[in-house]
Amino acid sequence: MESNPRVFMLDVEHLLRVRSLVFEGDEGFVAADERLLEAANKALATRPFSVVEKEEVPPSNSRRDYMSLAPNWWPDPDVEGEMPYVHREGEVNGECEAYDHPRLVGLCSAVGTLSTAYFFSDFEDFAERAALLLRIFFLDEQTAMNPHLEYAQAIRGRCLGRAEGIMDAHGFSWLVDHVGLLVNSSSWNAEDQADLEAWFSRYLDWLSESEFGVEARGREDSHGICCDVQVTALALFCRKKGIAEQAFERAQARLFKLVASDGSQPGQVEGADSLNRCMTNIGAFFDLADLGRSLGYDLWSGEEGDRLQSATLWLINHGFDAEWPWERGTSTESLQWVPLLLRAAQRLPDRGVEKRLRQIGDEAVVSDWSYLLYSSPDR
Amino acid sequence: MIDLDRSIALQLERTAALDLEIEALVGEENQLRRLQGEVDALEGRVSRAMVPPALRGCLVGIKDIFHVDGLPTRAGSLLPPEALAGEEAACVRLLKEAGALVLGKTTTTEFAFFEPGPTRNPNNTAHTPGGSSSGSAAAVAAGYCPLAIGSQTVGSVIRPAAFCGVLGFKPSWGRIPSEGMLYYSPSVDTVGVFARSCAWMEVAASVLCANWKSVGEPRLPTVGIPEGPYLAQASGEALALFEGQVDRLQGVGWTVRRVPLLSDIGEINARHTRLISGEMARVHADLFAQYEALYRPKTAQLVRDGRAVTEREIGRARAGCVRLREEVEAAMDASDVDMWLTPAATGPAPRGLASTGDPAMNLPWTHAGLPSCAVPCQRVAGNLPMGLQCVARSGQDELLLQWVRSLEGILDYE
Numbered sequence: 001m002e003s004n005p006r007v008f009m010l011d012v013e014h015l016l017r018v019r020s021l022v023f024e025g026d027e028g029f030v031a032a033d034e035r036l037l038e039a040a041n042k043a044l045a046t047r048p049f050s051v052v053e054k055e056e057v058p059p060s061n062s063r064r065d066y067m068s069l070a071p072n073w074w075p076d077p078d079v080e081g082e083m084p085y086v087h088r089e090g091e092v093n094g095e096c097e098a099y100d101h102p103r104l105v106g107l108c109s110a111v112g113t114l115s116t117a118y119f120f121s122d123f124e125d126f127a128e129r130a131a132l133l134l135r136i137f138f139l140d141e142q143t144a145m146n147p148h149l150e151y152a153q154a155i156r157g158r159c160l161g162r163a164e165g166i167m168d169a170h171g172f173s174w175l176v177d178h179v180g181l182l183v184n185s186s187s188w189n190a191e192d193q194a195d196l197e198a199w200f201s202r203y204l205d206w207l208s209e210s211e212f213g214v215e216a217r218g219r220e221d222s223h224g225i226c227c228d229v230q231v232t233a234l235a236l237f238c239r240k241k242g243i244a245e246q247a248f249e250r251a252q253a254r255l256f257k258l259v260a261s262d263g264s265q266p267g268q269v270e271g272a273d274s275l276n277r278c279m280t281n282i283g284a285f286f287d288l289a290d291l292g293r294s295l296g297y298d299l300w301s302g303e304e305g306d307r308l309q310s311a312t313l314w315l316i317n318h319g320f321d322a323e324w325p326w327e328r329g330t331s332t333e334s335l336q337w338v339p340l341l342l343r344a345a346q347r348l349p350d351r352g353v354e355k356r357l358r359q360i361g362d363e364a365v366v367s368d369w370s371y372l373l374y375s376s377p378d379r
Numbered sequence: 380m381i382d383l384d385r386s387i388a389l390q391l392e393r394t395a396a397l398d399l400e401i402e403a404l405v406g407e408e409n410q411l412r413r414l415q416g417e418v419d420a421l422e423g424r425v426s427r428a429m430v431p432p433a434l435r436g437c438l439v440g441i442k443d444i445f446h447v448d449g450l451p452t453r454a455g456s457l458l459p460p461e462a463l464a465g466e467e468a469a470c471v472r473l474l475k476e477a478g479a480l481v482l483g484k485t486t487t488t489e490f491a492f493f494e495p496g497p498t499r500n501p502n503n504t505a506h507t508p509g510g511s512s513s514g515s516a517a518a519v520a521a522g523y524c525p526l527a528i529g530s531q532t533v534g535s536v537i538r539p540a541a542f543c544g545v546l547g548f549k550p551s552w553g554r555i556p557s558e559g560m561l562y563y564s565p566s567v568d569t570v571g572v573f574a575r576s577c578a579w580m581e582v583a584a585s586v587l588c589a590n591w592k593s594v595g596e597p598r599l600p601t602v603g604i605p606e607g608p609y610l611a612q613a614s615g616e617a618l619a620l621f622e623g624q625v626d627r628l629q630g631v632g633w634t635v636r637r638v639p640l641l642s643d644i645g646e647i648n649a650r651h652t653r654l655i656s657g658e659m660a661r662v663h664a665d666l667f668a669q670y671e672a673l674y675r676p677k678t679a680q681l682v683r684d685g686r687a688v689t690e691r692e693i694g695r696a697r698a699g700c701v702r703l704r705e706e707v708e709a710a711m712d713a714s715d716v717d718m719w720l721t722p723a724a725t726g727p728a729p730r731g732l733a734s735t736g737d738p739a740m741n742l743p744w745t746h747a748g749l750p751s752c753a754v755p756c757q758r759v760a761g762n763l764p765m766g767l768q769c770v771a772r773s774g775q776d777e778l779l780l781q782w783v784r785s786l787e788g789i790l791d792y793e
């Protein structure tokens with residue numbers, strides 16, 4: 001007897017319905033299925049990631065402590081020793097590559113691809129690889145990360161870590177859903193699950209009690225909302241519903257602080273990379289709305305729902321339909337919009353979102369594997 | 380103290396003369412100078428070592444799909460070597476760390492597929508040495524080197540080993556690290572070894588295989604003969620010779636059981652073919668887009684055919700590999716068999732160089748990722764060697780080589 005996937009962000013019923021259509025060979029999902037399996041076949045060759053691989057030892061003297069550098073901070077050429085580092089808006093310092101952030105991102109991406117592909121195929125080797133990656137990153141005594149981010153986004157000569165570093169682990173909010181897709185795999189057993197829940201429980205304690213966690217929660221920008229989404233998702237994963245509800249309610253209130261009544265994000269459009277920042281924020285509110293479903297809330301209704309709808313349409317109008325009038329930073333390809341538009345289309349029927357998807361091109365849309373997660377089979 | 384410089388110079392001289400006909404080695408300018416440099420570096424290292432490395436001064440041939448620092452990788456193809464370049468292969472690094480010296484690159488069929496190279500069988504130069512690891516098998520058979528590295532995707536180690544009359548070991552899938560090789564089909568590609576004797580094979584395996592553990596002298600295995608359509612793929616000549624060897628083993632007290640197995644061999648063959656062509660097309664997607672005209676016809680056709688294989692089909696085929704391994708091992712449990720024994724090839728090496736022979740006897744074991752070893756056992760008309768193929772459970776590579784050693788005293792092979 002198979003168990004339903006233990007997910008909080010994804011919609012179980014939708015997943016099961018699409019899965020059975022994929023297994024029946026439904027033509028509407030063949031392209032997305034092929035792209036997903038192609039990505040997963042490649043991910044099978046992914047080398048395990050571990051924080052102990054970095055060369056520099058963190059100040060704690062333990063390589064098992066996560067460590068990353070703040071991306072926009074650079075050596076100061078005008079000072080002997082080039083420290084303290086100085087801020088350069090929109091420019092990412094290549095030194096960051098040698099630290100743990102790329103490993104964490106790589107892990108979340110590979111586990112996401114492999115576990116989703118496992119769910120839609122039952123190919124055990126995908127689950128086996130995902131389980132191996134998870135064990136090495138979180139559970140193996142020699143290679144596991146310690147459950148905190150005290151040394152995330154350090155700035156040389158200024159600080160050993162920052163509250164902004166919590167954003168580094170934004171992928172954890174999704175990772176726990178992806179673990180839930182492994183529920184029927186023989187490669188991921190009850191002991192692994194319990195150990196991972198224990199790991200995230202300790203990390204959740206750190207998020208709640210540490211100076212950086214408290215500071216991030218108090219922020220009214222991307223850092224605040226992304227921290228709350230992490231706490232909500234991880235608390236659900238760790239079966240701590242009370243904490244999840246508190247974080248959800250706190251995050252829900254952010255909608256009115258971050259988004260104006262016309263749907264714009266006034267505090268977020270300044271500076272480099274502002275379009276990506278605004279997209280991240282809307283993505284985080286979508287995540288929150290999906291998590292809310294697991295808690296019995298409906299963020300798409302009432303006053304909050306109106307604000308979220310306005311925010312979504314404002315972003316599409318200004319970022320997708322037209323040239324973003326503020327500083328863009330990195331370029332945004334139309335394909336990057338597919339998951340966001342698919343999610344929006346589910347919630348905002350008859351608001352023109354489908355039209356934008358058609359603009360991208362049906363072939364491109366149905367080839368994106370997020371189509372398996374968000375498209376209605378009726379589409 | 381061995382004078383490595385002198386012994387290598389003599390060996391190169393002998394090899395060069397023989398290789399004018401056999402063509403097992405990819406030509407290399409300044410081979411002697413390169414090797415002298417490697418010897419100097421090795422001797423400098425050895426002089427500081429407490430224990431001399433296991434393969435000190437041993438010459439090894441490396442199939443030309445593995446990257447070796449300082450030597451171009453051509454993979455038997457017409458593509459420019461720059462397009463194929465990469466980091467030195469992990470197995471080459473392990474051999475070098477253990478004191479081995481790279482004799483040179485050995486010939487391969489194009490990208491380890493079926494387009495043959497120029498290599499001749501040292502036992503009878505009118506015949507193929509088999510492939511795709513043609514040069515590695517021939518180099519060991521001709522006495523150029525006691526060890527050579529090859530790879531197997533269908534039967535590219537076991538078959539040429541049998542055709543050339545040397546030992547060929549294809550370990551459990553993944554047991555020897557494969558990084559730094561030009562892949563053909565990553566889900567089944569296995570790095571393998573050719574050796575002149577069991578002793579050399581065991582040293583090489585202990586250096587190359589991850590977590591190698593010495594197993595001492597195990598009891599004799601109970602041998603299983605996989606009866607049914609799989610075995611029927613062998614020629615009458617190969618089967619008659621095989622039965623003779625089985626009688627011989629029983630005659631000296633080995634227990635032999637005949638067990639129906641691989642009744643669905645047609646399906647397994649088809650699945651494996653689709654898997655490797657699908658993966659080949661993906662591995663070569665970028666290169667093929669740029670250099671299609673330089674691919675030889677059979678290889679080009681394989682890549683084109685492989686494009687029609689879907690990702691889901693590849694996934695299913697890979698799941699089929701695991702399922703087959705489980706089925707074979709369940710049959711071993713049920714019939715109390717430790718090791719399968721089969722002919723290593725459907726017959727002796729075919730005449731001519733147009734075909735490298737039929738890998739049908741090796742395919743299901745490669746598909747299942749099980750360790751197998753070719754053991755030379757007899758010669759037939761034309762001085763052509765024939766071999767047996769021994770197959771063990773996954774991960775029982777150490778036991779397999781010990782069992783093969785037990786055969787050494789029973790079968791007539793030099």
